Amino acid sequence: MVRPSFLTALFSLFFCLGLRAQVAAPPEPAAPTTAPLRIGVLGASVSDGFGCRLSENRADGVYQAQFRMANILPLVCGDRPLQIEDLASSRMFMNPKQVGGDAAAAVRKAEPQCVIALDYLFWYCYGSHGKKDQPEQSEAARLAVFEQGLAELAKFEVPVVVGDIPDMSRAVGKMLHASQMPPLESIAAANARLVAWAKEQPNVRVVPLSKMIRQLHDEKVVEVAGKRFAGTAEQPLLQQDDLHATTAGLAAIACVLVDELAQAKPELGVPRGADPAAVIQRAKASLVKKAALPPKGKPADAGK
Numbered sequence: 001m002v003r004p005s006f007l008t009a010l011f012s013l014f015f016c017l018g019l020r021a022q023v024a025a026p027p028e029p030a031a032p033t034t035a036p037l038r039i040g041v042l043g044a045s046v047s048d049g050f051g052c053r054l055s056e057n058r059a060d061g062v063y064q065a066q067f068r069m070a071n072i073l074p075l076v077c078g079d080r081p082l083q084i085e086d087l088a089s090s091r092m093f094m095n096p097k098q099v100g101g102d103a104a105a106a107v108r109k110a111e112p113q114c115v116i117a118l119d120y121l122f123w124y125c126y127g128s129h130g131k132k133d134q135p136e137q138s139e140a141a142r143l144a145v146f147e148q149g150l151a152e153l154a155k156f157e158v159p160v161v162v163g164d165i166p167d168m169s170r171a172v173g174k175m176l177h178a179s180q181m182p183p184l185e186s187i188a189a190a191n192a193r194l195v196a197w198a199k200e201q202p203n204v205r206v207v208p209l210s211k212m213i214r215q216l217h218d219e220k221v222v223e224v225a226g227k228r229f230a231g232t233a234e235q236p237l238l239q240q241d242d243l244h245a246t247t248a249g250l251a252a253i254a255c256v257l258v259d260e261l262a263q264a265k266p267e268l269g270v271p272r273g274a275d276p277a278a279v280i281q282r283a284k285a286s287l288v289k290k291a292a293l294p295p296k297g298k299p300a301d302a303g304k
Contacts, residue, residue, distance in 0.1 A: 036081035037268055040107035041070050042100075042117040046250070047088035051239050054247040056287055063287035067247045069118065072254040075282040076274045085110035093180070096123040097148055104152040114268060116257055117153065117162040118209065124149030125165045125190045127180050139186050146190050150197050153204065159265045160201075161257050163209030164191045170217055171243035205264045207257060217242065222252035225259050225273035235280075247283055252276040 041047060049068035056063045065071075070086035087103035100120065107115060129142040153160055165187050172181050182190075191210065198204045215221050216238050220231040229252045231237035237249030245253060255274040262272040 034081060036083040037077075037114070037270070038083045038085070038110065038112045039073060040110060040112035040115040041068075041073070041084060041086045041088050042103055042107055042115060042120040043069060043088040044092035044119045044122045045090040045243075046119045046122075046245055046253075047116075048090040049088075049250070050090050050244050051241075052245065052247050052250055054283055054287065056284060060289070062290040064290055065283070065287045067250060067283060069116065069250065069254060072247075072250050072279065072283070073116070073258065075251070075279045075286075076254050076258045077270050078274075080269050080271070085112060092120075092123040093127060096127065097145065100124065100149060101152055104155065108155060112158060114159040114261055114265065115153075115156055115161070116261070117160060118207070118253065118257060119163055120153070121146065121149045121162060121165060121190075121194070125182055125187065126168070126176075139183065142182060142186055143189060143193070146193065150194070154197075154201060157203060159261060159268075160204045161207055161260050161264070162194075162204065163207045164194055166210040166213035168213065168243055171241055175241040175243040203264075205260050207260055212253065212256070216249065222249070222256065222276070224252060224255045224276060227273070229255075229276045248276070248280050251279040251283065255279060 047069040049066055049071070052067045054065055054067060068086065069088055070084045073084060074082050085107050087106050089099055089103060092099050100123070104120075124146045125142060129138055129145050153162060167184060167187060168176060169181055169184075172178050187210075194206060198206045212222055215223065216231075220237060221228045222237060223229075229237075231246075231248060235248045236246055237252060238244070239246055255276050258270050258274060259272050261268065262270045
């Protein structure tokens with residue numbers, strides 16, 4: 001006959017072993033997050049999609065759409081869900097300090113996880129600053145205004161991808177007035193200051209927009225993750241004003257920005273080395289059919 005004390009001891013042993021097994025069991029892996037990445041977009045007319053319209057003739061009609069940086073970024077990021085606070089504005093040239101300051105404040109209020117600011121600093125350098133009859137004071141005033149643009153970006157603690165200042169002299173007489181074009185020495189001084197400033201801002205990555213524009217003007221290409229994406233006569237990367245990107249050009253530039261963001265903060269989950277050609281195909285797939293105009297003399301509501 002088994003003694004009660006032995007049964008008690010045996011039960012205690014099994015209980016302890018079971019408890020240990022429960023404690024030693026590895027935790028279940030956490031479910032992958034599907035929360036959208038909050039991106040703030042700041043910038044001027046390129047980011048605002050000025051003239052950036054894509055149109056395609058198909059068998060059943062004309063399909064078209066207007067594209068801004070905020071429309072292109074989801075096409076670059078693919079399955080990565082995004083929540084975009086878009087404050088890019090073509091009005092930056094009118095008053096960069098006011099328009100740019102208000103836009104930056106609005107983006108900060110949205111609490112983004114990162115900021116894309118391709119051409120945000122452009123009008124903090126371009127445009128008329130100071131007195132025209134006193135060039136030296138005007139250039140000093142220009143660089144002082146540029147400092148205000150840097151100060152706005154310095155208020156962000158999240159990753160910021162910003163473009164440097166390009167030479168857009170080819171656009172003078174087309175989209176730019178001669179008075180809006182800074183001396184090349186001032187552009188160089190602004191870019192040197194930007195590089196020095198960025199070294200003190202560990203969250204800031206500077207994209208060489210100046211190099212991209214040179215390549216677009218001279219070679220009609222954009223380099224994305226070491227690969228050259230070329231424009232064609234049928235699909236140019238720059239508009240005829242030599243200032244604004246086409247949809248294809250904006251797609252290529254956005255791929256560069258996202259690649260830079262992926263390098264700076266891999267945990268954000270955005271792709272590296274996205275293919276601009278694939279992004280353009282996604283843009284074409286998103287076109288909507290243009291409504292047909294009613295025949296002349298027959299109003300759209302005729303017969304109602």
